[in-house]
Structures are given as structure tokens and as C-alpha cells.
Amino acid sequence: MSENYKFDTLSLHAGHIPDKETGSRAVPIYQTTSYVFNSTEEAASLYNMEVGGHLYTRISNPTVAALEQRLAALEGGASALACSSGMAAMHLVVSAICSNGDHIVASSKMYGANINLLQHTMPRFGVKTDFVNPNDPDAIERAIKPNTKLVFGEVIGNPGLDIMDVPEIAKICNSKNIPLVLDATFNTPYLMQPFKHGANIIVHSLTKWLGGHGIAIGGAIVNGGNFDWGDKDKFPTISGRHFALGGISFWEEFGPSALIAKIRAEGMYNFGPSLSPTNAFHLMQGIETLPLRMKKHIENTHSILDFLVNHEMVEWVKHPDLETHPDHQVAKRILPKGSGSIVAFGIKGGREAGKAFIESVQLASHLANVGDAKTLLIHPGSTTHSHLSSEAMKEGGLTDDMIRLSVGLEDINDITKDFERGFKAVKKLNK
């Protein structure tokens, strides 16, 4: 009987039903490299992609598949593939679609590793990228060339918190027959499902809110199945003949799931960025409580925004849910449940003040991650960007007084009390 289960239910159940042999309620961890074939015929059918199944964990694994199918269900996608990290996911997508001579249009305001991959690594393989303001759909349209193979951006930019107007940009991509690929790590499918807004491919760092507990690195690609790869001249890697598997055309034989089939057959096979089954299990444990955690992340974020906006030691606060944020109206439209739990703020007193604050808080953890259940902080001016001058930081959209805060799930009073401790230290310094 079909039930069409809702998001909260799918977070707990999608991808797994207890097997008849053991009745295991939890998804079992299939910690194995390989799988016994019942016959040579069966082995051949798996190698030839005649039927689905598992032949080697670098390509697929039952525990990892449960995670993939849960993600596909939560995003409303046709298929998904989990891999070793969010950056692996990003590279798998780019390398599956692009070849020497191809071009990408990407947001200029993204996570540093995403920019590095497109700006420095891919050009060595003949794939060039033009970076444009993600808030300017016209600029994105102007940057598209005949050899552009994808448009890439982050729904919520890291660390600047710019919001892409996904429906507008999707319309442009659709009219040009170019897939819109989005990093949806900061929103998660709980806050926004990009396929409903016209995006075609999603990449996730599962390490962050989806996993949510800071214990496992992982990434995923979710394929909307809503893109027509049929133009063989434009997308030969998907709709043309593959070098193996009898010259398979992934588009002809897998249709909506062509991209994932291609990545599994080439990216996972030849590059090998597989996710360990144990990490897949940990990440699924996180996803089981995603709706509950995201609600609390947003609730605490809104409380901390009130606290920071009204605090005498705070120079400025940046979050898309604040009316002062330049993308507030877009955020309200496409992220009605909230725009994530990353907050940027500046402390009066500049770089030294930021450093004093970070060193004085004790509940919030000083580290380079986001999306943990615990509150996390980093002061780029004294850590990741300490080698840069104030001017150079400004050029990169950062300021030397800026603190990046990943709001956790602790009691809000304990977080604000902890921050007061930090502000007290800054006051002392300013005196």
C-alpha cells in the first residue's frame, strides 16, 4: 500500500527495511570489500551493468546504498551516490560532465576549496571557469558560452552567506540547456529542496548538518533526473558512447539516472573516492534526527541573532534572515524555514578583539568545521587568513574582526553566557 511518506518519516526509514533473515532494525554495517557471486553469469551481469547489485565496495555497498537511497528520497531526486567527502562529490560531477576545452560558470562567493578546484586545478586539465556574482542572474547569463557545460554555485554561500536566487538562475540554465549544479550543504533538504526550484544536480558535504555530529567525513551527489542530456555534441560523456561496457550510452540506457550511472562506472571505478560503510552508517544516524536538529539550529540561530544585534560589543552581524542582509528577500522566498545556522559577526576592536574573544569562550569550540550539533567558532583573521593583511582580507569578502559562528544545539542561555565571557575579555583588551 503506497503511503507517500513525509520528510520526517523518510529521514528515519528511507533506504532500509529490516531484512527477513536477521530482522535488524538498524541499517547493518556491511563492512566488506567484495561480494560472493552465485555464478559466473551473475558476475558478468553485474560487470556489464545489466542489473543492479554490488560487486566491489569501491563502486557500491549495501550500507552506502541505503544512505544514497535515503538522500535521493529526501531531496526528491532520481538517484544519488555517496562518496568520501563533499569535495570528492564536486570533483566527480565536474569530471563526469566536462572535458578538455569545456567551460564552467561558477559563483565567485564560495567555499575556498570549491574555488581552488575550479580556478587552479581544473584549468590544468583544460576546463576553465568564469566566476560571477551569484546574486546577479544577468551576469550569469552573460558568462555562459557555447562550450559551457554547467553552472555551479552554493545555495547559501560559504562564508559570505550570499543566497543564490535558484529559481531565476534555473530558468536561465534551462533556457540554455545547461545543468544547474548546486552545493546545498548549508541548507540541507530540510530547509530547501533545490529540485523543486529547478536545479538539476546537488552536491552535499554530508560531514556538516546532514551527519551533524562531527564524527564522519562524507559527500554525496543527488541527481534530479530532470535534465535532458540528449545533445550528444554538447554532453558526449553522458549521451555518447562510453569507452567500456560495450560502448554504453548512459543517457539511452539509464535516462534520468544517466549521470549517476556514468559517475559510478567511471568516477568511482577509476578515481575511487568511496565512502566507508561505517561512515555511511554514522552519517545515517545523523540524518535520522535531521528534522529535529534543523528546527533547533534555526531556533537557536534566531535567538543568537537577537543577542548579537543588540550587543554593545558587536559592530555588525550578517545572516540572511536579518532584514539588513542584501539577500533577505530572496532568502524569505526560497528558504522560508530559515537560512541556516551560520552567522558572521564583527567585534568592536578589530583583529586583536576577535582573537581575544575566541580564546576566552569555553563552551563554543574553536575549530574549522560547520554544521556540528555543538556550537563552533572560528576567527579567520587570526587563523585561516592570519597571513593576509586587512586589505587583502577585504578583497576576499572578509574582515579582520569577523567571527564565523556555527550555531549548535546547546541551551541558548549557556551559549550567550559563554559569549559574554568572550566579550568581557574583549572589553578588558579595549581598555
Next chain:
Amino acid sequence: MIISFKDADTYIGTGGKSLDNTKRTLCFLHGSGQNHLSFIQQARFFAYKGYSVIVPDMPAHGFSDGNPCKSIKENAEWINDLLVKLNLKDVVIIGHSQGCLVALELNRIFKSFLKSIIFVAGSNIIPVNQFLLDLSEENPQKASEMMVTWGHGIDGDMSINKWPGHSHYGEGNNIMCMNKPTALKYDLNSCNDYLDGINAAKKIKVPTLAVLAKNDQMTPLKSGLKFVELIKNCETHVLDCGHFLPSERPMELNSIINSFLLKLE
């Protein structure tokens, strides 16, 4: 492969192998609003077993152009003409859902080369409720989504798939979205209007196999079991799944079909 047929580009899946009309050919017929991708896990499987395989996208479905057929009889005539054009002389028809009704009519006109018929989630009658008929005209995408949801058993709800990482619902909806918007309306009306299944079933003389689904809400098991009683010596199997047997239980279905095909030789 794409061929020009009846003044339209027509796509025929061949399971990754070239069509060889000197061999026994398995011709898969898709259901309402579907296309060759209904048989992702059958086409390559049987092509690599040595059979010649064809999975045509009916007009206005999948990668095929043209106007949709407007009745089961018209669908059967189109297939008949295609089989003749391809010069196929030894054909086993494997229909899914609406494809079973088309197979019943095809049996009446393509007798000489038809060696066997395999019915998957079939019946002699597939009535469609007025709500879905209306919706298929007003909002085919919504109608498709409802069919995908109703059509799958628990594996659809729970996103359980034999193909790692694939979602029955997400994939199913997008497969149906590949068709021309009017295709679904004509398919569903063709099914609803087809009332000659009892007579057609009684006329079958070739060996037949029926694989039915326990939790089928589109062609209910009860209806399928009545249907197979109309056919002389129809080998029947029931699998524990929903209407979309080819993707819900691919290995079991392939195994049953394969055993049956071996018995034909």
C-alpha cells in the same frame, strides 16, 4: 537506435547490442506513460544472454517523435508494422501493463512470427477511474506522480531499490516526464476503452507466461488471476511487490522469464 518509421524518428532500445533479426527477438512493450526505461534491468540482461532485444518507445514516448496512438488496436498495428519493417521472424512479446493489452491485440494480427507472449502485471481489462483520466489531460505531470506512487509497493515508499542509489519515485516520475504531455492521456483512455480482452485472450495459441504482483494497485492481482484463467496453459507466477515488477523485482522477474524462454527452445 533511432530509425525513421511512419514519418517519425522512432527510438528502439536494443540492450546495448546490435539488433540481429536472424536470432530470436524479445520485444518489450511498455505500459501507460512509460517508455523503454521501464525495462532498464531487462533489456541489457537479455541482450547479453544472446537474445536480440528491442524495446521500442511508442510514438510520443521517450525518445520517439510522432503522435500518440489513440487505441490499443492502433498501438498493436503500429507494433505489427514495426516488427514487419525490422524483418523479425521469431518474436517473443513481453508486455507490461498496457503493453499486455497491446500484446493481446498483436496476437490477432501478427500470428506467423509470434512464438510466445509474456504478460507482466497484466490483465484483459485495465479500467481507469475518471479522476485520473481527467487529470491526465489537465495536469499530466501530477497524474504521473500519482501513478508512480500508486504503482509501487513498499519499496517505492521506502526508497528500496536493487539498483544502488536509485529511487523508484524520483526515477519513475522523470521517466514519465520524458514523454510528450499528451501521451499519458491517450494511453489511459486506450486502456479504459479496451473491452475485447476476453475474446482476445481466448484466441491465444502460443505458449504464455504471466508474472503478476501481489500488491498491484493498477492491475490488481484478482483481475490478473481471472485473466490467466482465460488463456490455455498459461504459466503463472506471483511476486511480492507492486505494479512496477521490472524495477521492483528485476532479478526474480528475469529469472522467471529466462527459465520460461529456455523451455521454449
